[in-house]
Amino acid sequence: MRHGNDTPALLRSATTATGDKVDVTLADGIVQAVVPAGTAAIPTDSAAVLDLDGHLLLTSMAEPHAHLDKAGSWDRIHPPMGDLRAAIVSWRAYADTMTEADVVDRARAQVLRNVRHGTTAIRTHVDLLRGPDPLLGIRALVAVRDELSDIVDIEIITLSPDDIPTDTIEAALDAGADGVGAAAHLAPEPLEELERIVGIAERRGCVLDMHTDESLHEVVTLDALAGLTRGWTTNVSAGHCVRLGTVPAHQRDALIATAKESRIGIIANPITNLYLQGWGDDVATPRGIAPARALLDAGARFAAGADNVRDPFNPLGRSDALETAMLLVVGAHLTAHEAYAAVSSGARDVMGLPAADVTPGAHADLVAIRADHLTQAVAEAPADRIVLRRGRVVARTSSTTDFPSLTAPAPLEVAR
Structure with missing residues (x-):
């Protein structure tokens, strides 16, 4: 059912990430003005308010590293818990049997979960398959x-093993993929x-997003990627970069400086890499996560994504970028504000999307979360949310709680 204010002209009495109470006027999908709450002119049409x-009003979330073709396949595969290569083996066995309709159904369900939680843009890697139909997932x-397309921007990046022919990758671009990528560090000859x-x-002038150094102890290819793309004007990203967090500090800092010079966006994937990495380290298990603090301190382009959700590479995940933000606080020691930026404005920057914010002139890709401040929102991940894409409401979630055994009904007091 559509609501009368699905395309509001005024967002009234919202709280910003800095704690200000504001009125926000919108037009044509753009934030027009931000003024103190109660001072904006009220539209004659009450449905436009x-x-x-x-509610806390924030830049909507963006998912810079997803695998929508794999999402939700864990219960169908029942893979062994283990490392990255074991996950690859179990996924490939399932991929040999799956249908296009299966991928569509699982991917659609995953996208709707993302949007419900406040994500309005997703970059997904999609496997090019071995066998007679390599473009099934594409x-x-x-x-x-x-x-x-009316509710979310989806960008498709090819993910190809080293034995997938170049012609097949080119065919995937012709079939609608937006860019290319691979996990070169897993190939017999990574460089x-x-x-x-x-x-x-x-050659194609398209987005390049590589899975990069997804290992705690093996080869580093980030330096070579930076060298090969120095001076590019097209968008280049490096996902995972787990090894960057375990090399000595002087080497880490030099690699970050090189990546920054080439304007490579670094995308951390905390939930999947914390799950996959370190199985062989029984004592003082390293954290499987890119060095977020060092990247931010160096001024590198930085984002974070959920990566895999309930598939052989990660059995868990709530399809909520606030989960990713929480893990950045716990696993990478960022502040709540830094963590939220990584899954919103930082993710949009790394994805090459226009800026969205509660700022005049910015795109009105916004999410309103029932919370008093950002730390509470990251900590509690309240279900009550309103999601706007280009100024139009694309999802609403509301919740209620009852305590029927209480003798006198009392409101639930939420910790502030």
Whole structure:
């Protein structure tokens, strides 16, 4: 059912991340003005007013690293718990049997969960498959992208093993993929595979997003990626970068400086890498996460994503970027504000999207969360949310709580 204020002209009495109470006027999907609460002119059409009293108004979340073709497959595969390579083996066995309809159904459900929680843009990696139909996943995600284009931006990046021919990768771009990527560090000849994928992106002028150094102890390819893409104007990202968090500090800082010089966006994936990495380290298990503090302190482009959700690479996940933000606080020692930026404005920057914010001139991709301040929102992940994309409400969630055994009904006091 559509509501009368699905395209509001005024967001009234919202609280910003800095604690200010404001009225926000919108038009044509853009924030027009931000003024103290109670001072904006009220539209004659009351349906054009969205009352956000009690809500925190923030830049909507963006997911810079997803695998929508894999999402929700854990219960179908029942894979062994283990490391990255074991997950790859179990996924490939399932991929040999799955249908295009299966991928569409799981991906659509995952996207809707993301949007419900406040995500209005998703970059998804999609496997190019071995066998007679390597573009099955690409076709499925193009269909989902088209179907849900009114509520979310979806960007498709190819993910290809080293034995997938270059012609197949090019065909995936022709079929609707937006960019290319691979996990070159897993190839028998990592630098040769990296050069091949970089060459395709350069030739096609498309987005390049590499899975990079997803290991605690093995080869580092970030330096080579930075060297190969120095001076590029197209968007380049490096996901995972787990090894960057375990090399000596002087080497880490030099690699970060090199990546920053080439304007490579670094995308941490805390939930999946904390799950996958360190199984062989029984004592003082290292944290499987990119060095977020060092990256932010150096001024590098930094974002964070959920990566895998309930598939062989990660059995858990709530499809909520606030979960990713919480893990950045716990696992990477960021503040709540830094962590939220990584899953919102930072993610949009790394994805090459226009800025969205509670600021005049910014895109009105916003999320209103029932909370008093940002730390509470990250800590509690309140269910009550209103999601706007380009100034239009695309999702609403509300919740109620009863305590029927209490003799006198009392409101639930939420810790502030």
